[in-house]
Amino acid sequence: xxxxxxxxxxxxxxxxVCTKAEYKEAGLFEKWRLRLHLxxxxxxxxxxxxxxxxxxxxxxxxxxPCSSHEKEVFKAKIKNGNSKTS
Numbered sequence: 473x474x475x476x477x478x479x480x481x482x483x484x485x486x487x488x489v490c491t492k493a494e495y496k497e498a499g500l501f502e503k504w505r506l507r508l509h510l511x512x513x514x515x516x517x518x519x520x521x522x523x524x525x526x527x528x529x530x531x532x533x534x535x536x537p538c539s540s541h542e543k544e545v546f547k548a549k550i551k552n553g554n555s556k557t558s
Contacts, residue, residue, distance in 0.1 A: 481509040486516045494527050 481489070489506045492498035498506070510517045538546070 479505060479508060481505045483509075483513060483516055486510070486513065487519060490516070490520050490523055494523060 486506055486509045489498050489502045493503055493506065506520075510520055
């Protein structure tokens with residue numbers, strides 16, 4: 473019975489492992505448990521597929537993050553109540 477409990481994965485844990493897998497941070501055992509969970513849980517399977525699509529679209533869009541300087545400028549403008557970015 474203990475072996476079966478090791479294999480169980482809650483939906484919250486599955487979402488966490490899904491995210492880790494997208495960033496190649498999940499281990500082999502975690503991935504295997506996720507695949508097993510996805511086989512039985514349609515909701516998590518849909519979440520997993522949508523997460524993969526979103527990651528793919530972001531990669532295709534070639535989005536780059538703001539620099540530290542740009543972030544500080546935005547923060548200062550928000551703090552001063554100036555929402556215009558130009």
